[in-house]
Amino acid sequence: MKKIKPKELIDGCLELVGEILFEFIFLAIGAVIIILLSAIGINIDTDSMDGEMVSVIGFFALIVILFLVAFAVIAIKKLKSGSQNTKSPKKATKYINKKGKSMYRIGIDLGGTNIAAAIVNEEFKIVKKKSVPTGAERETKYIMDDMAELCRSVCAEAGISFEEIDAIGIASPGVANHTDGVIEYANNLPFRRFEICRELGERLGLNNIHVENDANAAAWGEAIAGAARGTRNSVMITLGTGVGGGVIIDGKVFSGFNYAGAELGHVVIERDGRPCSCGRRGCWEAYSSATALIKMTSEKLAECEESGRHTLMTEIAREKGKVSGVTAFKAHALGDEAAREVIDTYIGYLATGLVNMINIFQPEVLSIGGGISGEGRKLIDMMIDQIKSEQYGTDFVENTRVVIAELGNDAGIIGAAFLGI
Numbered sequence: 001m002k003k004i005k006p007k008e009l010i011d012g013c014l015e016l017v018g019e020i021l022f023e024f025i026f027l028a029i030g031a032v033i034i035i036l037l038s039a040i041g042i043n044i045d046t047d048s049m050d051g052e053m054v055s056v057i058g059f060f061a062l063i064v065i066l067f068l069v070a071f072a073v074i075a076i077k078k079l080k081s082g083s084q085n086t087k088s089p090k091k092a093t094k095y096i097n098k099k100g101k102s103m104y105r106i107g108i109d110l111g112g113t114n115i116a117a118a119i120v121n122e123e124f125k126i127v128k129k130k131s132v133p134t135g136a137e138r139e140t141k142y143i144m145d146d147m148a149e150l151c152r153s154v155c156a157e158a159g160i161s162f163e164e165i166d167a168i169g170i171a172s173p174g175v176a177n178h179t180d181g182v183i184e185y186a187n188n189l190p191f192r193r194f195e196i197c198r199e200l201g202e203r204l205g206l207n208n209i210h211v212e213n214d215a216n217a218a219a220w221g222e223a224i225a226g227a228a229r230g231t232r233n234s235v236m237i238t239l240g241t242g243v244g245g246g247v248i249i250d251g252k253v254f255s256g257f258n259y260a261g262a263e264l265g266h267v268v269i270e271r272d273g274r275p276c277s278c279g280r281r282g283c284w285e286a287y288s289s290a291t292a293l294i295k296m297t298s299e300k301l302a303e304c305e306e307s308g309r310h311t312l313m314t315e316i317a318r319e320k321g322k323v324s325g326v327t328a329f330k331a332h333a334l335g336d337e338a339a340r341e342v343i344d345t346y347i348g349y350l351a352t353g354l355v356n357m358i359n360i361f362q363p364e365v366l367s368i369g370g371g372i373s374g375e376g377r378k379l380i381d382m383m384i385d386q387i388k389s390e391q392y393g394t395d396f397v398e399n400t401r402v403v404i405a406e407l408g409n410d411a412g413i414i415g416a417a418f419l420g421i
């Protein structure tokens with residue numbers, strides 16, 4: 001008689017147990033299926049069936065069950081990710097880096113006059129901010145040396161070791177290629193196709209450095225920690241010297257294939273209208289920037305003076321020594337008729353541009369920042385009827401919330417600090 005080795009004995013036992021178990025499981029499932037089918041009125045002729053046939057039914061039933069479970073899991077996952085787009089605003093959540101440690105980040109606001117750097121903590125709050133003159137007339141290497149030194153000194157002044165800095169983000173005017181870390185072009189600065197992330201990284205011995213257009217960075221700041229926090233689709237408009245714009249689509253900064261997109265102030269709202277700084281005529285910026293409002297106010301003042309019409313705007317401007325973006329708003333609040341005409345015109349153009357943005361992007365939140373946003377809620381109240389009556393789909397879809405931005409001048413620096421997350 002052949003001697004059976006222990007290993008063969010174990011293998012044989014396992015095979016037998018497996019066969020019994022599988023046959024029992026398939027048989028049991030098959031039997032349950034047959035019972036369930038008869039319970040709902042589908043009678044199967046079990047007399048002509050043997051155990052093997054019931055097992056085959058059980059086998060196929062198990063495959064169908066597994067398929068249905070997998071389908072349900074995928075469907076639930078899809079539903080969950082889809083619902084993120086419509087979730088209501090929430091408090092800014094803490095940022096914890098990939099290593100699981102909470103660290104600091106630096107946001108840099110690169111301007112034509114000053115470079116500002118701020119340390120931002122994991123709750124999106126500025127811990128320390130410092131700025132130096134840009135000296136934009138100098139060669140780029142000197143500007144970069146100053147920028148690197150600014151990063152080190154802001155840490156020193158905050159009592160934070162540079163090793164605690166997780167990442168740095170730069171908000172730059174002009175066209176910033178965030179994929180390559182390159183400033184393609186920056187108005188009033190000597191950077192042309194300049195590898196700013198590499199240049200700063202070499203000086204500081206840090207790899208995690210990002211760059212973005214300043215208006216886009218501000219929109220990102222509002223999206224992660226400001227008026228649009230908790231949303232995945234938002235637009236921010238900045239009403240200052242110009243009309244800046246930033247668009248967040250599905251949780252990402254949108255800047256077009258060449259990084260020059262989202263120049264929302266340079267869409268025409270009046271063909272052959274007022275000249276714009278970009279060379280075009282009739283841009284939204286030429287009607288809705290603070291600069292445009294000052295121009296409209298000055299024109300109305302000149303008109304009043306010429307016709308001998310009294311307006312409170314004259315006294316307000318004289319008191320402040322100049323016409324500003326608040327001159328017409330102040331006089332309007334005091335019931336001045338000429339100021340009302342200026343504000344009506346200004347608000348009409350502003351609302352027209354905002355409706356254009358809503359109709360293109362349908363963002364969950366459209367926030368308004370920049371100097372003019374200092375007028376606060378009443379600015380929105382003045383426009384809301386026009387926006388509601390003109391925007392597409394008012395009665396059929398959930399409407400965009402038009403709000404005042406929350407982070408003020410810090411939006412860009414906070415957004416920059418949290419680029420690349």
Ligand SMILES: [Zn+2]
Binds near residue numbers: 266267276278280
């Ligand atoms: Zn323009």
